[in-house]
Amino acid sequence: MKIKGIELEKVHDYLWEIPKHGGMNVPGRIYTSKKMIEETLQNDEAIKQVINVAHLPGIQKYSLAMPDIHWGYGFPIGGVAATDINEGVISPGGVGYDINCGVRIASTSLKFEEIKNRIPKILETLFKKVPTGVGSSGAIHKLTTKELKNILVKGSHWAVENGLGTEGDIEQTEESGQMKDADTSTLSGRALERGMDQAGTLGSGNHFLELDVVEEIYDNTSAEAMGLFNGQVLVMIHTGSRGLGYQVCDDYLKILHNTEKKFGFNLPDKQLTCAPINSEEGQNYLSAMKCAANFAWNNRQVIMFISKKALMESLNISETELNFKLIYDVCHNIAKIEEHNIDGKIKKVCVHRKGATRAFPPKNNNIPDKYKKIGQPVLIPGDMGRYSYIAVGSDKAMEETFGSSCHGAGRLQSRHQALKTGKGRNLIDELKKRGVLIMAKGNKTIAEEMPFAYKDVSDVVNVMHNSGISLKVAKLKPFAVIKG
Amino acid sequence: MGEFRLVEHTADISVEVNAHTLQDLFITSAEAYYNVVGTFNDDLHLDEELEVNLTSTNIEYLLIEFLGEINYQLNVKHNFCGKIFSLNLGENNNGVFLDCRLGSRKIEAESDILKEEIKAVTYHNINIGKTDNGLKVTIVFDI
Numbered sequence: 178m179k180i181k182g183i184e185l186e187k188v189h190d191y192l193w194e195i196p197k198h199g200g201m202n203v204p205g206r207i208y209t210s211k212k213m214i215e216e217t218l219q220n221d222e223a224i225k226q227v228i229n230v231a232h233l234p235g236i237q238k239y240s241l242a243m244p245d246i247h248w249g250y251g252f253p254i255g256g257v258a259a260t261d262i263n264e265g266v267i268s269p270g271g272v273g274y275d276i277n278c279g280v281r282i283a284s285t286s287l288k289f290e291e292i293k294n295r296i297p298k299i300l301e302t303l304f305k306k307v308p309t310g311v312g313s314s315g316a317i318h319k320l321t322t323k324e325l326k327n328i329l330v331k332g333s334h335w336a337v338e339n340g341l342g343t344e345g346d347i348e349q350t351e352e353s354g355q356m357k358d359a360d361t362s363t364l365s366g367r368a369l370e371r372g373m374d375q376a377g378t379l380g381s382g383n384h385f386l387e388l389d390v391v392e393e394i395y396d397n398t399s400a401e402a403m404g405l406f407n408g409q410v411l412v413m414i415h416t417g418s419r420g421l422g423y424q425v426c427d428d429y430l431k432i433l434h435n436t437e438k439k440f441g442f443n444l445p446d447k448q449l450t451c452a453p454i455n456s457e458e459g460q461n462y463l464s465a466m467k468c469a470a471n472f473a474w475n476n477r478q479v480i481m482f483i484s485k486k487a488l489m490e491s492l493n494i495s496e497t498e499l500n501f502k503l504i505y506d507v508c509h510n511i512a513k514i515e516e517h518n519i520d521g522k523i524k525k526v527c528v529h530r531k532g533a534t535r536a537f538p539p540k541n542n543n544i545p546d547k548y549k550k551i552g553q554p555v556l557i558p559g560d561m562g563r564y565s566y567i568a569v570g571s572d573k574a575m576e577e578t579f580g581s582s583c584h585g586a587g588r589l590q591s592r593h594q595a596l597k598t599g600k601g602r603n604l605i606d607e608l609k610k611r612g613v614l615i616m617a618k619g620n621k622t623i624a625e626e627m628p629f630a631y632k633d634v635s636d637v638v639n640v641m642h643n644s645g646i647s648l649k650v651a652k653l654k655p656f657a658v659i660k661g
Numbered sequence: 662m663g664e665f666r667l668v669e670h671t672a673d674i675s676v677e678v679n680a681h682t683l684q685d686l687f688i689t690s691a692e693a694y695y696n697v698v699g700t701f702n703d704d705l706h707l708d709e710e711l712e713v714n715l716t717s718t719n720i721e722y723l724l725i726e727f728l729g730e731i732n733y734q735l736n737v738k739h740n741f742c743g744k745i746f747s748l749n750l751g752e753n754n755n756g757v758f759l760d761c762r763l764g765s766r767k768i769e770a771e772s773d774i775l776k777e778e779i780k781a782v783t784y785h786n787i788n789i790g791k792t793d794n795g796l797k798v799t800i801v802f803d804i
Contacts (some may be wrong), residue, residue, distance in 0.1 A: 442783040590671075
């Protein structure tokens, strides 16, 4: 099959390969279906970006893309690339500006049927308590530089130490909510400045906080381990490192552009600029990225705590009655040093996941004890009108995708197209008819984020499930959403 | 003066900017930026003057760093730099430089003027190319 002049060879029904050609160091591989190729990949430059990533020095096995692939900058969204830590590079473009953008889902003991008449009040309280929107700030007091630096080093642990979470929250967070060896001296003054008043803020764009109900369970054993039951109310939070993360990426792109001659890399896109992982520049970026990742984990932790308080207040119930527990927290924009099997040998590689979720299998040492039997929870938000999924990682993911899976539905329409599609329609009413109440800072965001702007997340999740990469556990349906 | 138009991009916002001269290309790119982030209004009262001085290794990077600077001014300092009084480009021993004077107004972080938050100005496929009428560049804003 040829798409935009690029040859795609079918490996199986859900995996397609771009043969190595030109300056590619490895072939490209895209997890998708024929239907999705024809419907979505024809329309943008994402396949070309998979090829561009294959040019990275030291890239191992394949330049990969998950089924939610769409056109990004540098890497495609949904891109995964692992580079050799001795001979390979680290690329800020392989992580993105919103470092450790991610998702967490918390469970409650609430049943949808019991609270369905109180949804407007819950929604209003959440919207009032959780800062949203462009430049949002002020969830907690303005931090001192010392406090901010503590967050950058400690991640979610800072929130827990300050009474904004529990030890259980830490255990159920990827990396335990803290990447080690985060050195704040690798951050610019501007990065620190941008973090001062944004801890505990949702931001704008595709970030959201929503309440979901468990609609269908596919895997009873895994659902039980996560404490899920049909009709249960869950809280899902999607946000990242806010302005601090954007500044880190921006700062290091500039630094690396200035060292292009030193390293002599010739890459097809300036956004892919990179440095050898073991160079001073590469190590400094890795450290700064860890600081931003820690900020993001703390951010989601603080928002989760605020959400818990908002639910208790709006429903007038106690903490025990709410029984609010973090199921898991995953990041989907990150670079991590991990061990993977490369051609029969265990090697340390730097896995870039840009719009891709870690999906480690059962028994893996890096996942919480609670999930050792079932595999790591993979949280896959869909659009705000249809559904989202919880899945678990598998051995197949370790064999084929460096332990990675999809991260969401993936955009189908540009924001501009979505605004045109939504023009003249009462979108809030349309969502209400689907059983979803929404509060947002502006109608524009609602139009940009409507279900018609996204792929059907079921198609995406099914490709991963049928490939054996991440296996479906439960389907969730949103019923209350707040956005910036 | 140059012209700009929005170009379809699946996840982010892309603008194509055309201008006769390099200086116009920079000024029109800034206008395109403000058109994306806010409701650009010629009557907007300006109450401050800012000076921006940048150096970079090549002209494309300089353009992105210039837009990145006004994005920082808006997102962090809440300076809506709605007017460019002067913009000079040149070469020096380090590469290329920009000296610019901007008219600015302090706005509230959640001002009605703002309609979009640009996380960053990306370097994606950045290339200033020649056309029959001058110069062209396509810029992708991460939102």
